[in-house]
Amino acid sequence: MEVTMVISQTVNAVFVPSLRTKRQSPKASLRKQQKVTSSEFCVLLQSCIEHRSLKKGRELHTLIREAGLERNRDLFPKLLKLYCTCGRVDYARELFDRIPERNLDTITWTAMISGYVGSGASNHALTLFVEMFGLGLEPDSYSFSALLKASADLSLHRLSTCLHSLIVKFGYGSGLSVGNALIHAYSSFGDVCSAQKLFSRMPDRDIVSWSSMIQACTLAKFFAESRTLFSKMQFEEHVKPNEITLVSLLPSCSFFSSLGKGQSVHAYAIRHGFDSNLIVCSALIAMYSRCGDPEAAFKVFNRLKKINIIVWTSMMEGFSINGRFQLVLELFKLMQDQGLKPNSITLIVILSACSHGGLIDEGMRIFEGMQEKFGIVPSTEHHACVVDMLGRGGRLKDAQFFIEKMKIPPTGCVLGSLLGACQVHRNVSLGERLANQLFRLEPYNESNYVILSNIYASVGRWDDVGRVRRLMALKGLTKPIGCSWIELKDKVHVFGAHDRSHPESQRIYGKLEDLSQMIVKAGYVPSTKYIFLDVEEDDKKRLLCSHSERLAIAFGLLKAPPNVPIRIAKNLRVCGDCHDAIKLISKVVARRFIVRDTSRFHHFSQGSCSCGDYW
DNA sequence: CTAGGGTTAG
Known part of the structure; x- marks a missing residue:
C-alpha cells in the first residue's frame, strides 16, 4: 500500500507541473517536456514494474500517451515490459501490434520476446523471433539471452546449440550475460560438459556465472564438483556467494546423506544473513530432511516468522520421507488453521504421506475434498498417489476400480503405481497385464521391466525372468546396479x-x-x-x-x-x-x-x- | 529490452 502511495505522489509531483507548463509557451514546454519528462516517466515506469503495480502503470500509460510520448524509443519497450511483468502479455501484444512492423526496432521486438519468455509463453517468443529475423532485423545480445531461456524452457537442446553458433557469428560469444544464459540453457539439458567448456573460456565471470555453473553440476548430480566450485569461487577468485549460490549448492549437500557439508552451508547462510530468506530456508529444510535429520529441518522451519506455502510443503515432505506421517497431517491442519491453502504439490506430498503411512481413509477423504475444499482439480499425479495408497494397502481391486472410474485417461505413472503394488503383493496376472500396457505406453522406462521381472522371480518363473531381461537388453535398457x-x-x-x-x-x-x-x-x-x-x-x-x-x-x-x-x-x-x-x-x-x-x-x-x- | 533460485507421486 505504502508503495502505491509513493508512486502516486511521485506521479503528481512530476506530472502536475508539466500540465501547467503545457498551457504556457507551447514550444518551450514541448522541448522541456520531452527532455525532462520522458526520463522521469522512465523512472516511474520502472518503479511500477518493480512493484508489479498494474493500476498505477495504466494510469502512467494514459499520462504518457496524452503527453505524446507513447512511442518514445525508451518508453515504448518499458510499457511492454510493464504489462508483461504484471501478467498482462495480452495488453503488451495489443500495444505492440498497433505499430507497423517496419517501424519497430530490435529493442522493441526483443522487449516483446522477453515478455513472452517471462510469462511462460516461450513458444510465442520463438514465433516472434522468426518473424523479426525474417524482416532482416539483427538480434542483439538481449535477444539471444531471452531466446536461450526460451529454448531451455521448451527443452530444445538443438535450438540452443544453433543459437550458440549464431551468437558467435554475431560477435556476442564473449558477452557475460549471453554466456550466463548459455550455461543455464546447457545445464537445463543436463549437458554439463558444454556448460563447463563455456564457463572455463569466459573472459569475465560474475556471481551469476558461478551460481549457474554450480547449479549445472548439482542438476547433473556432479555433487563433489558443485562443492569444489563453491570453494574455488571464494578462495581463488574472491567472488562472494549470495543466496542464489547457496540454493544452487544445497541439494548437493544431501547426496552423501552426511550432515557436515550441509551444516557448513547453513553456517555460511547464518553468518551472511541469508537464513531468513524463505527460498534458502526451504532448501535448508529439504537438505536436512534428506540427510535424515528432520529435527534440524524443523528448527529452521520454526524460527521463521512468515512462512509461505512452499516452506510448509518442504517441511511436510521432510517429515514424510522420515516416516513421521502423523506429524505431517498435524502440520497440514495447522497450516490450514493459519489461513494458508495448499497448492497442487502440497497435496501430492500429503497424499503420498498418507500412502506411505497406511493412512488410507484419511488420504481418501483428502483426495475427495480436494476440489471443493481447496479448489484444486486432481491431476494424474494425485490419482497415482491414490492408486499407490490403495495398492500398497493390498486393496488391488479397489485400485483397479478407481482407475476405471477416473475422469482423465490414466497415464504411465497411474498404471505404474498399480504395477508396483503387484510386486509387493505378488499378483502375477494383473502385473503381466499392466506391464504389457506400460511397455507400449512408455517403452523406455526400465523400472516397468525390472518390476515385472521381479514379480516373475518371486514366484519362481525363471524362464519369464530371462525373457523380460532379454527384452530389456534389446531396447538397450539396464537394471541399475545396487x-x-x-x-x-x-x-x-x-x-x-x-x-x-x-x-x-x-x-x-x-x-x-x-x-x-x-x-x-x-x-x-x-x-x-x-x-x-x-x-x-x-x-x-x-x-x-x-x-x-x-x-x-x-x-x-x-x-x-x-x-x-x-x-x-x-x-x-x-x-x-x-x-x-x-x-x-x-x-x-x-x-x-x-x-x-x-x-x-x-x-x-x-x-x-x-x-x-x-x- | 538481458542472465542464475526453494516444494512433486512409483
Missing part, C-alpha cells in the same frame, strides 16, 4: 553387493559373521523371497548376508565413533530381508541406523523401524 555408501571422516565408502574390493574387506566380513550369529540368536530367519536369482536356497541365504547395505552397516559399526547414529544411503530400495536384519542389529548392538532409500528414510532403533514395515 550399491550402498557411508561417509566417514569426509571420505565416502561405496559397497556393491557381495563386494570384496574394500581394503578392509576381511574385517567387514568378519563383523558381518558376528552380527549374523547375534541376530540369529535374537530370532532372525532369513527370508529368501527377496532374492530374485535362480540359485539354491543355501546360496540365497549366503547372498542375503552380503547385500551392499549390510556391508556398509558392518563397516560403519567398525569405524564410526561410538554412540552416534550410523547413516547409510542406497541407490535402490532396501531389500526386505536386510530391513528385517537391520532392525534386529539395531537391537542387539543398541545402535541407531538411518538408512536412506531411493525415496525415503528408515530410522532403525531398538528393533523397529520408523516406516512401520509398510513401505
